[in-house]
Amino acid sequence: MSMEATVDRPVSTIDPFSHAFLSDPYPHHEAMREAGPVVWLEHYGIWAMARHQEVRDALTDWQTYCSGAGVGLSDFRKEPPWRPPSIILEADPPLHTRTRAVLTRILSPAAINILRETFAREAEALVDRLLEQREFDGVADLAEAYPLKVFPDAVGISEEGRENLLPYGSMVFNSFGPRNDLFDKAMANAGPVRDWIMSKCSRAALAPSGLGMRIFEAVDAGELSEAEAGMLVRSFLSAGIDTTVYGLGNALYCFASNPEQWTILRESPNLIRGSFEEVLRFEAPVQTFFRTTTKAVDVGGVHIGDGEKVLLFLAAANRDPRRWDKPDTFDVRRRATGHMTFGTGIHGCVGQAVARLESEAIFGALARRVASFEMTGQPERRLNNTLRGLDTLPLRVVPV
Incomplete structure (x- = not known):
């Protein structure tokens, strides 16, 4: 359909x-998917896409849907960002x-594989402690505790001050x-938190054997400037923790809510890796990201102008019945490849292999030792403008 033959939006x-x-986005996701391939959100004067095909197409077409103007509601070309923009997430070719090439090398399969033994050992130690307790908070005691230990260790960050990572x-x-x-609540203590983060992004602050120092080696090789290396370490510390915390918490919630799925997983440990993909599809920790159009474009007969903000509902795409059979059912046997939680295209999550390794280690350890999870109280949500997850998840484990 040509631009001229547009339909009512x-x-x-x-x-x-x-x-x-x-608190409950799924009915709204369905309404947007059924309204059309692209929807005008009157409240903010922005466009939204909630179907799998359109979300995927927009993520892979970086020339039309750019990230350099910011991947949030704010347009960096019209208002200054609250912090210097990320040179990986909020940048285009x-x-x-250049920056992606460095991170891709540092987070290569071979490099990630080196972390496997350490991640597995830390997972076993944590599960040992939780089994001794029998009752614990699935968020604070597992979903936060594990990534806050293994990932900063891998990056080469000292233990002092790690309590600043989640607020950041x-x-x-x-x-x-x-x-x-x-936003206001998150920014209430912004100054000290931001100062601590920036203090950990310099060459001098990093352990010599960590992933962070590998970034600075790219400076020595002439691939990055010293300032750019610091910004990439900062990206590690912002993108590499919360998303995994929310993902692990959501996984625990899915298994506690669907005990038969945990039984299936325990009986077929080969499903552990794929089950986390199903968690990411079914209860996406990353719900949305924005793009900004670089030219006028026609989507399903609807005209979108140049310089327009487009909100991509990754989580809605993950439950699109046009793409998935029984999308509102959590099924660890499902082949969930193709979910949009990690994005796709040139901006697909560069650290997704690390998140997968963490989930594999922790749920592998749990599957060997835990027969079932029981919720001992009502979980509480942690509301966030981009992420979906829990603030508390009271659990009791039944050992094997």
Whole structure:
């Protein structure tokens, strides 16, 4: 269909950053998917895509849907960002090509494989402690405790001050939405947290054998400037923790809510890796990202102008019945390849192999030792403008 032969745009009055929406987004996702391939969100004057095909197409077409203007609601070309933009997440080629090449090498399968033994050992030790307790908070005692130990260790960050990592991640991911109460709460202690993060991004602050120092080796090789290396370490510390924390917490919630799926997993340990993909599809820790159009484009007969913000609902794409059979069912035997939680295309999550390794280690250890999970109380959600996960998850484990 040509630009001239446009159709009326579907319009929605929903606020995708309201507490009601964030608490239960799935009915709204369905309404947007059924309204059309692209929907105008009146509340913010932006476009939204919620179907799998359109979300995937936009993520892979970086020339039309750019990241350099910011992957949040704010347009960096019109207003200054609260922190210097990420040179990996909020960048387009040629800068993105150069920085991505360095991170891709540092996080290569061979490099990740070196971490496997350490990650597995830490997972076993943590599961030992949790089995002794029998009852624990699945978020604080596992979903947060494990990534906050193994990932900063791998990067080469000292243990002092690691309590700043989660508040910093909250600042980053809430900043992709509007300046609402969630953003204000996340930014309440921004100064000291940001200062600590920046102090950990220099060559002098990093352990010589960690992933962070590998980034600075690229400076010595002439691939990056010293400042760019520091910004890439910062990206590690913002993107590499919260998403995994939310993902592991969501996995525990899925297994506690669907005990028959945990039984299936325990009886077929070869499903562990694929089951985490199903968690990422079914209860996506990363719900949304924005892009900005670089030219006028026609989507399903609807005209989108140049310089327009487009909100891509990754989690809605993950439950699109056009792509998935029984999308609202959690099934560890499902082949969930093709979910949009890690994105796709040139901006696909560069650290996804690390997240997968962490999940494999922790759920491998749990599968060998835990017969079932029982919720001992009502879980509480942790609302975030971009992420979906839990604040508390009271659990009791039944050992094998």
